[in-house]
Amino acid sequence: MATVKLTNVKKVYDNNVVAVHDFNLDIKDKEFVVFVGPSGCGKSTTLRMIAGLEEISGGTVEIDGEVVNDLQPKDRNIAMVFQNYALYPHMTVYDNIAFSLRLQKMPEDVIYEKVTNAAEILGITEYLLRKPRALSGGQRQRVAIGRAMVRDSKVFLMDEPLSNLDAKLRNQMRAEIILLRQKLNTTFVYVTHDQTEAMTLGDRIVIMKDGFIQQVGTPPEVFEMPKNLFVAGFIGAPQMNIIKTELKKQGGEYSVSPFGVKFAVDGEKGAALKAKGAKEGEICLGVRPEHIVLAKAGQGIPCTLEVNEMMGSELHLHVYTEDGTRLIVRVPTVGLDAKEREGLKQGAKVWITFESKVMHFFDPETTENLLN
Amino acid sequence: MNENKTPKRHLGLKASSAISNTVIHVLLVIISIIWLIPFVCIVLQSFRVESTYQVGYVIPKQWGLDNYIKLLDTNFPQWYFNTFICAVVVSVTQTIIVLCMSYTLSRFRFKLRKALMQFMLILGMFPGMLAMIILYRVLDDLHLTGQYGSSVPGLILVYVASSGMGYYVSKGFFDTIPKSLDEAARVDGATRAQVLTKIILPLSKPIVIYTILTAFMGPWGDFVFARYVSQMFPGAMNVAVGLQSWLATDTMTFNNYTLFCAGGVVVALPVAILFMCLQKYYVEGVTGGAVKG
Amino acid sequence: MKRLTDLEYLMLPKWNKFWYKFIMFFVDIPANLWNGIKGIGGSIASFFKAIGREFADIGKTFAEGDWKTKTSFLVMGFGNIARGQILRGVLFLIFEVVFIWYMITPFGGAYWVQMLGSLGLQGPEKGYDEILDQYISIPHDNSFRILLYGVLTIFFIVAFIYTWRVNVKQNKIAEEILKSGKKLRSGKDDLRSLVDDQFHKTLLALPLTGILVFTVMPILFMILVAFTNYDGAHNGYTNALFTWVGLDNFKTMFSWDVGGVNYAATFGEVLTWTLIWAFFATFSNYFLGIFVAMMINKKGIRVKKLWRTILVLTIAIPQFISLLYVSKMFTLNGLINGALLNFGLIDKAIDFWGDPMLARIMVIVINIWIGIPYLMLIATGILMNIPADLYESAKIDGASGWKQFSKITLPYMLFITGPYLLTSFTSNMNNFNVIYLLTGGGPTNPAASGASGSVGFTDLLITWLFKITTGSDTKYYLASVVGILVFIVVAFISLVVYNLLPSVKNEEDFQ
Secondary structure (H helix, E strand, C coil), rough: CEEEEEEEEECCCCCCEEEEEEECCCCCCCCCCECCCCCCCCCHHHHHHHHHHCCCCCEEEECCCCECCCHHHHHHEEEEECCCCCCCCCCCCHHHHHHHHHHHCCCCHHHHHHHHHHHHHHCCCCCCCCCHHHHHHHHHHHCCCCHHHCCCEEEEECCCCCCCCCCCHHHHHHHHHHHHHHHCEEEEEEECHHHHHHHHCCEEEEECCCCCCEECCCCCEEEEEECCCHHHHCHHHCCHHHHHHHEEEECCCEEEEEHHHCCCEEEEHHHHHHHHCCCEEEEEEEHHHEEEEEEECCCCEEEECCCCCCCCCCCEEEEEEECCEEEEEEEHHHHCHHHHHHHCCCCEEEEEEEEHHHEEEEECCCCCCCCC | CCCCCHHHHHHHHHHHHHHHHHHHHHHHHHHHHHHHHHHHHHHHHCCCCCCCCCCCCCCCCCCCHHHHHHHCCCCCCHHHHHHHHHHHHHHHHHHEEEEEEEEHHCCCCCCCCHHHHHHHHCCCCCHHHHHHHHHHHHHHHCCCCCHCCCHHHHHHHHHCCCCCCHHHHHHHHHHCCHHHHHCCCHHHCCCCCHHHHHHHHHCCCCHHHHHHHHHHHHHHCCCCCHHHCCCCCCCCCCCCHHHHHHCCCCCHHHHHHHHHHHHHHHHHHHHHHHHHHCHHHHHHHHHHHHHHC | EEEECHHHHHHHHHHHHHHHHHHHHHHHHHHHHHHHHHHHHHHHHHHHHHHHHHHHHHHHHHHHHHHHHHCCCCCCCHHHHHHCCHHHHHHHHHHHHHHHHHHHCCCCCCHHHHHHHCCCCCCCCCCEEEEEEEEEECCCCCCCHHHHHHHHHHHHHHHHHHHHHHHHHHHHHHHHHHHHCCCCCCCHHHHHCCCCCCHHHHHHHHHHHHHHHHHHHHHHHHHHHCCCCCCEEEECCCCCCCCCCCHHHHHHHHHHHHEEEEHHHHHHHHHHHHHHHHHHHHHHHHHHHHHHHHHCCCCCCHHHHHHHHHHHHHHHHHHHHHHHHHHHCCCCHHHHHHHHHHCCCCCCCCCCCHHHHHHHHHHHHHHHHHHHHHHHHHHHHHHHCCCCCHHHHHHCCCCHHHHHHHHHHHHHHHHHHHHHHHHHHHHHCCCCHHHHHHCCCCCCHHHHHHCCCCCCCCCCCHHHHHHCCCCCCCCCHHHHHHHHHHHHHHHHHHHHHHHHHHCCCHHHHHH
C-alpha cells in the first residue's frame, strides 16, 4: 500500500535511443493505473524502471516517498507479473509461489499457510505439485499472479499479463483481476497495449506514444475528451472517424459542414467552443462510429457500403462517401428488421448523419483537441 | 517426398524409396565398418603375444594379456595418474570458470561487455602455441616443469587459467533461458548470486554436464603443451606424450607397437564409456554451440 | 556498374543476379574499406577525445573539490576514509603502498622498465676476477626476465593509473552525493553489492585475471619477441643476452635468400598448403557430415541410434590414440599394406606417408574420418530444427526431393552454421594434432629443408612453428614471426567472411 511518484523520469538506451521522455506521474495509494499505448511507446520500459529492472537515465522514482533509483528490485518491495509469466520451470507450482517467501527466510508453516491461501483464492490448489510445463496458459497465469500475491508488497506491477491468452480466457482473467484488486487492495500499475483492458481495469489511464505521455485521465475522461488525435484514435473500437472539414461561425453559432451537409454545433460542445473562442478554419472533425446513424434514403450524407462486418449485437459498416473518404459506422442490430439488414449489402447506397452533440474538434496542425 | 500425379507413379515411388533405403542401409553398414575397423584392430592387437611389431594380419595367433601386464612395468601408470589428476581437477575448476564467464556475458550488460567479447575473439585468433612457448618458460622459472619432478600442477594451472575464453557454447545456452526468469527472481527478492544458484544453474544441467565432460576429456588428448612442460622427462609425461614417445622412431615402434595398443585401450576405455553415458548432453552442447556460433 | 533498385534486381535473370552480386561485392570493396578506415580513425579520435575529457574532469575535480578530495590526489583512498567509506579507502591505500613499494624496491618495477630498452647490459659471460685470478660468474642481467617483468610492470602501471583515476572520480561522486543530502554506501553495502548489482565483477575477476596473465601477457611477450633475436643461442640467461633487432626477423621471413635459405618461398608454400588443407578439411567434413546425417535421419532407416553411436565412438576416444594408431596403420609395414599384400592386391607396399601428394590426400581423408561424426551430430540437430512447414509449402509448390535439399535444407544449414564454418576453417588452419600425429609434417620437403625446423610437405604454419621452437636451433624469434603471420591471415579471413555472413552479425537476434 503505497504511492508511486515519477518525476521527470527519462530512459536513454546505450545506442542513444530515447525510450521515455520526461515522464511525470503521481500514483495515489491503492490506485489502479494502466499504461497503454502501441508497442514501442515506452510503457513497459517505464514499468520496468519502477520495478528496478531497467536503469533510470534521469529523474527520480519514489515509492512511498522514498527515492528508489539506486535500489535493487528486491529492495523495492514490489511484486510483478510478467507477460510470459516467467515461472521457474524446474520448480513445482508450490515452490514457485513460495520462492520469494523462502528468500525472506519465512518459517515453512507460515509459507504453507500463505501459499495454500493464495492457491485457494486463485483456484489452483489441485495443481500445487505440478511443474509449470504441465499447466495450461490460464493456469500458468494464475500461478504467476499467485507468486506476486503472496509477497504482500507495496506495489503490484503487471506487464501485459493477459496478452498471451486467447480471447475468451482473456475476458475471464480480466474480470478476475478486478476481483483480485478488490481483495488485495493495493497500488497497481498495469501495462497493456489493449485499450479495452485499459478502459475496463484502470482507475486512471496513461496513454503513451513514442516515449511521451499523451494523456492521463479516468476512462470516461479519455474517452469523452481525448486530448489529441492520437488518443482519439487509440481509445475506442472501432476507431474514431476523422474527417477534414471547416469550422464556421455565423451569428455567434458554430457549425461544420462535412461532405456538404451542415451540422450546427450547439449545446455543451458549442458552449465550450465559444468559451475557448475557437476560430474559424480547417479542423479535423472526430466522430465515433457509434455516433453515426443511418438516415432515411435521400437524407444526410450519401455513401456506398464497402464491407459489412456482422459482430452479433451490432454491425460495423465500412462505407465511403462520394469524395472517397472512408468511414466506419456502428449500427446496433436491435433496431434493424430483416429487410433492412438484407439491404445492407456490398455496394448498397446508404445515407448517414452525425450526432452533433458528441463530435470532437481537433486542430489539424497541432493535432490537439480544440477544447483543451 | 515427391508430389505424385497418378496412383501408378505413386507405387513406383514407393518401390524406389525402398530401393534407396536399401542402398542407404548398405552404405551405412560400410561406413560403420570403416569407422570401427581401427578400434577393433587396436583391441585385437593389444592381445597379441607372439610379436611386438606391426604385422599384416589382425587376429592374433597367440592371445594373452602380456601387453597389459607389461604396461605396469613401464612409466604408463605414472602417466595415467598424471593425466587422471589433471582431468579431475581441470573438469571442476574449468567448469566453474567457464560458467562464471558465460553467465556474466549472457546476463549482465556492463559498459565494456562488447569490447571484452571482441577482444577475446581477436585474442583467439593468435595461435595458442605462441603463448605456450613463453608459458613453458615461465613454468620452468616457477619450477613447475618436468625437470623438477611433476608437470601436473603447471599443466592444471595453464589449462584452467585461460579457460574463460571458451565461454561460447555455454553462453549460447544461457542466452536461451528467458531473461524474464532472472527478472522475476530479482523482483521476488533474489540477489544476482541467488539468481545464478537457484534459477539458472538448476536449469542448466545439460550444459554444466557438457562443460564438465569436455573439460575432463581435454587433458586426455592434450599433446602439445604437455610435451613442452614434461620436457620429455618420462615421469612428467601425460598419456598422450608418453604413448607417442613409444612410437617416436621406427625402432621404438618395432618394440612397443602392441604395448602402445594395450595402453591405448586402457586410456580409451574409461573415457569412452563415460562419454557414451553422457552422450546426450554432449550432443546438446555441440549442436547448440554450432547454431549459436 | 550501376546500382540497381530492389525491383530492377528482381527482374534480372538468375545468372545475372549472381553476377550482379558478385561484381557488386568487388565494387563495394573500396567503399567498405574506406568506411573501415574511417571507423578506425573515428574510434582513435574518440579515444583521444575521451582522454582529453578525463584530464579536464580530473582538473575540475581538483579545482572544485574540498581538502579531502585534494589530499586524495596524493594519498589514494584518503577521501573515502575521511568520509567514512573505510573499506574502499583502505583498499585504495594498500594498493598505492604496494605499488610504490614495488616500483622503488631494488630489482623492482623501476629496474625492469628501465632495462626494457636494452633487455640487459651485463651478459652471463664469466668475468675475470683479479683477486682470485680466475674467471668466475658474476651477477648478470636476464633478458628473458627483463622482457617478462617489464611487460608485467607496464600492466601494473596502467592498472595503477586507472585505479588512481577511479579514486579521484569516487571523491567527486561522493561529494555530489553528500551535497544532495544522501548517504554514502558503507563497506557493508559494497560487500553486499558484490553478490548483487556488482556480481559480474565478482564473477569475472578470476577468469579475466587468468586470461590476462596466461593468454594476453604471453601473446604480448611473443609479439615483442618477434622484434628481438631471442633463440637457443641467445636465451638471455645462460649463454647470451638477447636484444631488440627491429624488423630484421620480418625481413628474413620475406627474403628470397638468407644464408642460402629461401624463407619467403618456404612461407608461401606452407601457407598455400595450410589454406588448401583448411579448405578441404572444412568443406569435405561439412558436406559429407550433412550427407551422413541425412542418410541416418531419412524416414525408413532402421536402428538410427546404432549408426549414430558407432560414429560418435571416434569422438569418445581421445584423438591422439586414434590418430597415432591410424597413422601406423598406413606405414610401409603397417596393417593396410600388410593386408593388401596378403590379399595379393599389390606387389609392393605403398608408401602412404612418403609420397608428398599421397600424404596430403591421406591427411585429408583421415581427417574426414575424424571429423564426420561432429558434423553428423551438428547437422542432425539443425535438420530437426528446420521448420516442417518450410518443406510442406515447398511440396505444395511442387519441389522435388533435390530441389527441397538445394533450396531449403542447404541454405538453411549454411545460414545457421555460417559462423561455425568460419571458426572451423580457422581452427583447421591451426589443426596441430591431426597433422603432427599423423605425419609429423613429413615427408620432408628438400627444397625447404634449409629453413628452420626442416619443413615437410604436410606441415601447416602451426606445426612449422612448433618445429622451429623444438628443433635443434630453437629460433623463438622466427616462431613469433610465423605466429603473427598466422594471426594476420586468420584475422583477415575472419574479417572478410564476417562481413559477408548475415548470421554472425547480431548476437541479440538469437535471444
